[in-house]
Amino acid sequence: MTRRERALGVLRENAPVIAPSMLKCDFARLADEVDLLDAAGAKALHWDVMDGHFVPNLSYGAMVIADLRERTDAVFDAHLMVSAPGRYLDEYLKAGCDLVTVHVEADDFSPELLDRIRDAGVAAGVCLNPETPVERLAEIEGRFDLCLVMSVNPGFGGQSYLPGSNEKIAATAAQAPDAIVGVDGGVAGDTIAAASAAGASYFVCGSSVFGREDYASAVQDLAKTAAGATR
Ligand SMILES: O=C(CO)[C@@H](O)[C@H](O)COP(=O)(O)O
Numbered sequence: 001m002t003r004r005e006r007a008l009g010v011l012r013e014n015a016p017v018i019a020p021s022m023l024k025c026d027f028a029r030l031a032d033e034v035d036l037l038d039a040a041g042a043k044a045l046h047w048d049v050m051d052g053h054f055v056p057n058l059s060y061g062a063m064v065i066a067d068l069r070e071r072t073d074a075v076f077d078a079h080l081m082v083s084a085p086g087r088y089l090d091e092y093l094k095a096g097c098d099l100v101t102v103h104v105e106a107d108d109f110s111p112e113l114l115d116r117i118r119d120a121g122v123a124a125g126v127c128l129n130p131e132t133p134v135e136r137l138a139e140i141e142g143r144f145d146l147c148l149v150m151s152v153n154p155g156f157g158g159q160s161y162l163p164g165s166n167e168k169i170a171a172t173a174a175q176a177p178d179a180i181v182g183v184d185g186g187v188a189g190d191t192i193a194a195a196s197a198a199g200a201s202y203f204v205c206g207s208s209v210f211g212r213e214d215y216a217s218a219v220q221d222l223a224k225t226a227a228g229a230t231r
């Protein structure tokens with residue numbers, strides 16, 4: 001079984017999936033945070049990679065992700081907020097990521113970039129910034145497994161969920177019915193139900209997990225709220 005097949009199985013069988021955004025964890029205790037999330041039953045960990053160019057912030061890269069890979073079986077999702085994902089992609093594939101998500105707005109984005117991810121046996125994700133229309137998905141139809149709708153401007157955790165994000169989720173689900181629809185930014189107890197009702201099944205949650213003492217109840221409460229939403 002490829003990493004792609006395993007990851008898509010995990011995300012579909014466990015939907016709605018809460019993926020803690022590691023940007024918001026305590027970096028001084030990074031390995032412990034991964035262990036705690038593993039014990040909390042997190043099915044996916046979302047690694048926000050930032051180059052200080054595509055977004056005005058820096059985070060961590062493939063070497064850090066690789067060193068944490070063996071600590072958990074959770075799906076490793078690398079969200080590449082970098083201007084040149086094509087230049088660095090191989091490092092993330094080698095680091096053991098199961099899902100690699102690239103932005104259509106990146107300088108070297110191309111449909112072939114998504115093919116490279118899948119050819120490596122890894123699930124291909126595509127991400128849309130808030131101002132990017134869902135029509136951009138038409139040119140890459142059938143070439144991605146997950147579409148991540150940014151519900152904040154990328155670069156920082158702890159921002160507020162942008163109005164219009166749920167309409168964008170619904171439009172994405174209509175445009176790409178075979179893909180998993182994810183949402184990233186400001187997803188919390190008061191926003192997750194409407195996002196779920198709009199069609200999202202993969203929820204990146206930073207502050208709403210790491211802001212809680214007990215990660216297991218945070219993940220369970222968010223998943224329960226998402227699952228209880230009616231479409
Ligand atoms: O990609 C990003 C930000 O660029 C996100 O993954 C955030 O890190 C999510 O954090 P919260 O908004 O949930 O606090």
Ligand SMILES: [Fe+2]
Nearest residue numbers: 048079184204
């Ligand atoms: Fe992210």
